[in-house]
Amino acid sequence: MFSPLAPRWMGRLLFPGMPIMIASSDSHAVETVFDGVDPHALAQAVGTPCYVYSAATIRHRIASLATALRSRPATLCYAVKANPSFAVLQLMAAEGVGADIVSEGEMWRALRAGIPAGRIVFSGVGKQDREILAALDAGISRFNVESADELASLQRLASERGRVAHAAVRVNPDVDALTHAKISTGKSENKFGVSIDEARRWFAGSGSLSHVRLDGLHVHIGSQIVDVAPFRLAIGRVGDLWRELVAAGHAIRSIDVGGGLGVRYRASDRAVDMAGYVSAIREALTGFDGALLLEPGRYLVAEAGVLLTRVLRVKQGDERQFLVLDAAMNDLARPSLYDAWHDIVPLHETPRSMQVYDVVGPVCETGDTFAREREMEACRPGDLVAILGAGAYGASMASTYNSRPLAAEVMVENGRYAVVRRRQTFDEMIAGEQPANDWQIA
Numbered sequence: 001m002f003s004p005l006a007p008r009w010m011g012r013l014l015f016p017g018m019p020i021m022i023a024s025s026d027s028h029a030v031e032t033v034f035d036g037v038d039p040h041a042l043a044q045a046v047g048t049p050c051y052v053y054s055a056a057t058i059r060h061r062i063a064s065l066a067t068a069l070r071s072r073p074a075t076l077c078y079a080v081k082a083n084p085s086f087a088v089l090q091l092m093a094a095e096g097v098g099a100d101i102v103s104e105g106e107m108w109r110a111l112r113a114g115i116p117a118g119r120i121v122f123s124g125v126g127k128q129d130r131e132i133l134a135a136l137d138a139g140i141s142r143f144n145v146e147s148a149d150e151l152a153s154l155q156r157l158a159s160e161r162g163r164v165a166h167a168a169v170r171v172n173p174d175v176d177a178l179t180h181a182k183i184s185t186g187k188s189e190n191k192f193g194v195s196i197d198e199a200r201r202w203f204a205g206s207g208s209l210s211h212v213r214l215d216g217l218h219v220h221i222g223s224q225i226v227d228v229a230p231f232r233l234a235i236g237r238v239g240d241l242w243r244e245l246v247a248a249g250h251a252i253r254s255i256d257v258g259g260g261l262g263v264r265y266r267a268s269d270r271a272v273d274m275a276g277y278v279s280a281i282r283e284a285l286t287g288f289d290g291a292l293l294l295e296p297g298r299y300l301v302a303e304a305g306v307l308l309t310r311v312l313r314v315k316q317g318d319e320r321q322f323l324v325l326d327a328a329m330n331d332l333a334r335p336s337l338y339d340a341w342h343d344i345v346p347l348h349e350t351p352r353s354m355q356v357y358d359v360v361g362p363v364c365e366t367g368d369t370f371a372r373e374r375e376m377e378a379c380r381p382g383d384l385v386a387i388l389g390a391g392a393y394g395a396s397m398a399s400t401y402n403s404r405p406l407a408a409e410v411m412v413e414n415g416r417y418a419v420v421r422r423r424q425t426f427d428e429m430i431a432g433e434q435p436a437n438d439w440q441i442a
């Protein structure tokens with residue numbers, strides 16, 4: 001699977017023990033992600049922009065989460081939406097990690113990558129009949145049900161198939177996750193889940209469900225959460241509900257506490273207090289001996305990925321100096337969508353003076369900006385830069401806006417790399433399209 005690179009590159013960036021030329025926390029991240037692979041040779045071979053993922057870092061993240069959870073073992077169901085690359089999913093499968101899916105497409109990917117159906121959970125407010133049927137047929141582990149209407153559909157479709165579906169109520173605990181409003185999911189004004197009151201009513205009426213076994217609770221309050229307090233509050237409310245339901249005679253076999261663990265996008269970001277997070281779970285669920293599930297996405301893959309891109313131009317405007325990259329908002333949407341910060345690291349080998357740039361892409365929108373007034377070492381056309389923290393919600397949110405083909409994706413490990421998706425060709429980009437020259441009357 002892996003093709004070794006010619007050891008042509010003799011830069012100092014990746015050689016432990018030798019002086020590293022760029023700001024230390026960034027350089028460490030770059031060094032870790034490229035894992036002995038020369039970014040210059042890689043860019044030459046694969047083209048830019050391209051996503052680069054470190055297999056070792058993903059494994060390390062899985063292991064560190066498992067270690068943090070050793071006092072309360074849990075099943076990890078990786079949120080496929082964070083990075084659905086087959087290579088990433090295969091790695092998850094090999095590590096025994098399951099999947100949290102939100103569409104039939106994600107299920108298909110997870111199954112094809114070797115994640116057993118028995119380790120797949122299905123979330124989402126808009127599951128269609130076709131998707132529910134496909135998931136029933138595949139025999140997934142459970143449905144995280146988000147509305148009364150969906151519960152009725154699940155009952156109807158499971159009975160049509162002659163199957164019994166396992167279901168968890170996705171509870172909306174009305175908790176502010178203290179994250180970006182667009183990725184907050186646990187407040188009552190959000191579309192996700194049902195109130196604790198409604199969940200109680202579902203259990204009270206669950207006796208009438210012949211083909212749904214309502215025996216789980218689920219909560220997910222948002223993404224990029226670094227404060228333990230919202231987790232504590234949300235999981236605490238679920239814990240209280242669990243105790244109440246058990247006292248009322250209901251069997252609760254699984255509690256899924258969702259994903260949302262935040263990562264550090266810059267040195268000044270706070271790291272999530274993992275010990276605090278795990279103790280919040282343990283305290284809220286003391287006495288619960290059923291299956292505990294977690295749905296981490298970003299935590300497992302964000303720091304394992306960079307977007308490798310080349311400087312096209314350095315443009316001096318009247319007020320600003322622009323660094324124009326060959327990557328754009330279609331490749332990595334987070335800065336334009338959420339004003340998200342990503343460290344941007346030039347990969348040249350000798351130190352240069354500092355400059356202040358607006359770092360932009362070629363797309364025809366002012367929002368196509370990766371960073372404003374960013375101080376970094378001076379760059380020249382042709383230089384490579386790495387945009388860090390791009391392993392989650394990077395390639396998975398890419399589009400072909402401005403008819404720019406999807407970037408390649410590469411997995412690296414210990415000095416070797418594998419192109420796990422080559423850059424999309426123009427033909428592939430327009431596949432399925434045809435001119436409207438064959439009009440039908442509907």
Ligand SMILES: Cc1ncc(COP(=O)(O)O)c(C=O)c1O
Nearest residue numbers: 079123223259260295296297298
């Ligand atoms: C239901 C569900 N589970 C898990 C996740 C993964 O979140 P994160 O990548 O923040 O861990 C999401 C996304 O926010 C989600 O909607």
Ligand SMILES: N[C@@H](CCCC[NH3+])C(=O)O
Nearest residue numbers: 081183223224334392393
């Ligand atoms: N797309 C978001 C995360 C969404 C989480 C999905 N429920 C981001 O890039 O931060």
